[in-house]
Amino acid sequence: MELKRREEDYLEAIYEISKRKGKARTTDLAEYLGIKPASVTEMLQKLAAKGLLEYHRYSGVVLSKKGEEVALSVRERHDTIRELLKYLQVPPDIAQRDACIMEHNLSPITIIQLKKFINFIKNCPKNAPIWLEHFKKYSETGEFDCREECEKI
Amino acid sequence: MELKRREEDYLEAIYEISKRKGKARTTDLAEYLGIKPASVTEMLQKLAAKGLLEYHRYSGVVLSKKGEEVALSVRERHDTIRELLKYLQVPPDIAQRDACIMEHNLSPITIIQLKKFINFIKNCPKNAPIWLEHFKKYSETGEFDCREECEKI
DNA sequence: ATAAATATTTTGGTATGCCTAAACTTGTAA
DNA sequence: TTACAAGTTTAGGCATACCAAAATATTTAT
Numbered sequence: 001m002e003l004k005r006r007e008e009d010y011l012e013a014i015y016e017i018s019k020r021k022g023k024a025r026t027t028d029l030a031e032y033l034g035i036k037p038a039s040v041t042e043m044l045q046k047l048a049a050k051g052l053l054e055y056h057r058y059s060g061v062v063l064s065k066k067g068e069e070v071a072l073s074v075r076e077r078h079d080t081i082r083e084l085l086k087y088l089q090v091p092p093d094i095a096q097r098d099a100c101i102m103e104h105n106l107s108p109i110t111i112i113q114l115k116k117f118i119n120f121i122k123n124c125p126k127n128a129p130i131w132l133e134h135f136k137k138y139s140e141t142g143e144f145d146c147r148e149e150c151e152k153i
Numbered sequence: 154m155e156l157k158r159r160e161e162d163y164l165e166a167i168y169e170i171s172k173r174k175g176k177a178r179t180t181d182l183a184e185y186l187g188i189k190p191a192s193v194t195e196m197l198q199k200l201a202a203k204g205l206l207e208y209h210r211y212s213g214v215v216l217s218k219k220g221e222e223v224a225l226s227v228r229e230r231h232d233t234i235r236e237l238l239k240y241l242q243v244p245p246d247i248a249q250r251d252a253c254i255m256e257h258n259l260s261p262i263t264i265i266q267l268k269k270f271i272n273f274i275k276n277c278p279k280n281a282p283i284w285l286e287h288f289k290k291y292s293e294t295g296e297f298d299c300r301e302e303c304e305k306i
Numbered sequence: 307a308t309a310a311a312t313a314t315t316t317t318g319g320t321a322t323g324c325c326t327a328a329a330c331t332t333g334t335a336a
Numbered sequence: 337t338t339a340c341a342a343g344t345t346t347a348g349g350c351a352t353a354c355c356a357a358a359a360t361a362t363t364t365a366t
Contacts, residue, residue, distance in 0.1 A: 004322080006322080006323070025343080025344090026343070026344055026345085027342090027343065027344080035323090035324070035325090036324075036325065036326080037343075037344065037345085038324085038325070038326080038327095038344085038345070038346080039323065039324050039325070040344095041344065041345055041346085042323080042324085042345090042346095043323075045345095046322095057331085057344075057345070058330095058331055058332070058343080058344060058345080085263060085266070088263075088266045088267065088269075088270050089266050089269075090260075090262060090263050090266045091262065094260045094262050094263060095263070097260065098258075098259050098260050098263045101255075101258045101259065102254075102255055102259075105251075105254045106251050106254065106255075107243075107247045107250065107251050109243060109244065109247050110238060110241075110243050110247060110248070110251045113238070113241045113242050113243045113292065114241065116241075116242075116288075116291065116292050117241050117288065117292075120287075120288050120291045120292070123297070124297060125297055129284060131282060131284045134273075135269075135270065135273050138269065138273045139266065139269050139270075139273070144276070144277060144278055157352080159352080159353070178313080178314090179313070179314060179315085180312090180313065180314080188353090188354070188355090189354075189355060189356080190313075190314065190315085191314085191315075191316080191317095191354085191355070191356080191357095192353065192354050192355070193314095194314065194315055194316085195315090195316095195353080195354085196353080198315095199352095210314075210315070210361085211313080211314060211315080211360095211361060211362065
């Protein structure tokens with residue numbers, strides 16, 4: 001079953017709220033997603049019909065196994081993107097927001113490449129690669145700080 | 154006036170088609186966007202009402218100055234993202250597709266950072282930075298190819 | 307010039323995802 | 337324990353963006 005991006009948003013929100021409160025209630029979700037409770041109820045009923053969560057009127061909701069799997073995979077994509085943006089010196093709050101936008105429809109291949117790039121940075125034998133430092137400086141000042149070293153490499 | 158992502162898609166499509174044919178016709182757009190002509194007509198009328206293009210029934214459409222400005226700015230964002238993905242070793246066709254998805258809602262700050270990163274790569278004194286070569290190899294083989302050099306830097 | 311083919315628009319309908327207002331539950335405090 | 341406040345759901349509506357089918361306009365071929 002092919003999930004819509006908004007459905008993924010809800011599942012991710014439910015996951016995050018449940019992590020703290022055990023279950024997610026209509027009002028929590030409405031606040032988290034910046035919409036009205038009535039709209040939340042409607043979507044929860046749809047997601048329940050698809051077997052992605054347990055819904056009983058007037059109680060909160062809890063993700064099903066399937067729903068949780070989806071939520072986790074969305075969150076992983078989200079974190080991947082956010083981490084990339086972090087390395088590209090995007091301020092954390094903006095990286096967070098933009099990761100939300102990108103997390104849904106990117107090709108799995110793109111996500112894999114983003115991950116590889118992150119791992120390349122993190123696991124490089126010299127573990128904070130010098131070129132990343134150089135990029136940070138370039139991003140702030142517009143100046144290349146690596147003239148001599150670059151000649152050598 | 155705040156434009157919707159779908160409106161931006163149409164303007165971009167019209168721009169691309171006009172570039173080749175002088176103007177964009179309903180059927181061209183329907184094909185380009187993968188939807189039916191009836192839907193195109195509807196949207197063209199909306200965009201005309203917003204002053205983004207010239208619409209006369211049964212002729213094609215041509216972007217207004219304002220419409221062209223929007224199209225160019227969308228295309229620039231698109232190209233920026235596509236270029237980044239290229240450096241991250243995402244295959245060209247997938248980079249193209251995913252740039253279409255991301256081009257709309259990213260924060261201007263994120264776009265600026267992506268551009269800086271691209272310029273950092275392109276304008277580095279040593280103009281194909283060695284670390285990018287190393288990433289390419291890492292992306293293909295999973296192995297770091299830079300052990301000794303990294304020690305030195 | 308006119309009929310046939312092609313292109314475009316109009317009309318009426320669908321799904322998504324949101325809203326407000328009203329109705330209904332639930333929990334709590336008097 | 338009952339009444340009220342807070343939370344939730346239902347009902348009716350709206351905007352977007354699509355579709356199919358029917359109506360209309362344009363182009364092309366004879």
